[in-house]
Amino acid sequence: MAKTLKLLTFNIAHGRGLSLYQGFHSERVIRRNLSRIAQLLNDSGADIVALQEVDERSHWNKNLNLARLIQEESGFGYAQIGVNNRREGGKPLAYGNAILSRHPVHFWENNPFGSATLGEKGFIYAEVDVDGHHIPVINLHLDFRSRKRRIWQVERIVQYMRQRPCPRRGDGMVAPIICGDFNSGSSPDGDAVNHLFQTVLEHGDYQLYPTDAKTFPTYWPRKAIDFVFVPEPYRVVGEEVRKSYLSDHLPVLVEFEIAPGE
Template identity: 25%
Template sequence: MSEPGLLQLVSWNVHAWRGSDGREDLERSARVIQGLQADILGLQEVVNHQDDLAGAGELGRLAQRVGMELITGPTLVRSHGEYGNALLSRFPVQAVRHIDLSFPHREPRGALDIDLDIRGHRLRVVVTHLGLRPVERRFQVRRLIRALDVHPAETLAVMGDLNEWFIFGRPLRWLHRHFGRFQPSPATFPAVFPVFSLDRIFIDPPHALQQLRAIRTPATRKASDHLPLQALVRLGGPGGG
């Protein structure tokens, strides 16, 4: 936190640690994550190889390296590990819930739904990755909005790769209406020359959002096909604190 009450949240689709050069390189992605210095980091398309039966695999080692608590939300489990969403946090975790967003006959999808204790302030963070087809996204956003009405918190952040190419598509319109404000978002995809705003961070209450930007550096352009999306959020009232 750069000042009391100000949080840095980042959402990043890590593309299974595969960069824009087509090379899978967890170490390169780890260096980017270290450089972000985020307070809360939501990840999508996370591959977590379980090469240690007693631990949390390579993602657990990454969390130890950056000094953050890890919460995983796998949507696919294979013999060699997991694939899905994850959250890294510098703050204590109060509760973890999993929202099933799977659409029939399509790749399983879900959302991590987590309560964090930010110095006595409860922040609810939802990390998700929606489907590729419009019918999937409409189904998933309707289910997600219903889930948001449960377990209210002082501040809510929904972040992830929404895969919504159409700025006036129904899923985005529904989310903007739910959060009470149209919120433009910078382009994050493709990372080498971003054109589409596939990654989003929504904040409730809306006045808590101070800044939203894509983090575009030589390292972030190379480490994934998505750029990280950063939100600066002020907790407490409109005046902060």
């Protein structure tokens, strides 16, 4: 019998909620927001969670480790944060992407796109062990300003995929699930999403989710910029953009099957 898993991707906006401004919130408010995010993750039934804009230790949210607090509140057994921005001094910053999992994380590695101390993006690669099946996941956050830079960042990810051997299944390699905040739509001129989609087809037959729902901004969603790329042999049996008011992005949930022989 096929095993079903759920993966959720969510840009949590540093735990500030729907506020447009960073750094003007009390620790109590931030902790409340994180508790609500943890509740959303539990309510979704997600087995694997990919988060963006997650702080390890930043002055603007009281030096709280957001990934660790969400993990403690939600009960996920495993959490890894990949810091793409790090600045010391009187106003320290350390934030990036995170992977949370109900199942053991067999391997993980962080890959910043550059070395800026503010605004740097990157991706985290992880292999999640589900009953002996290693499921590779890439959680990314792409630049919001420049189409040219997003394309360059996608090429970095593709190069990584070509150079890093993914787990084996049978006679072939397993293509990774790719998800996160692309800051780009999926229309023909959607730059990074389409560029990645066309390129990763060489690694397997991918499907893109959500198929038609919008993810940004939360109150009046006008476009989808948060996606999950699901490769064969996984078979998607459900997708949902979940309603929430915990960030300026909406979370995307995908449910998929792993066949017994995989």
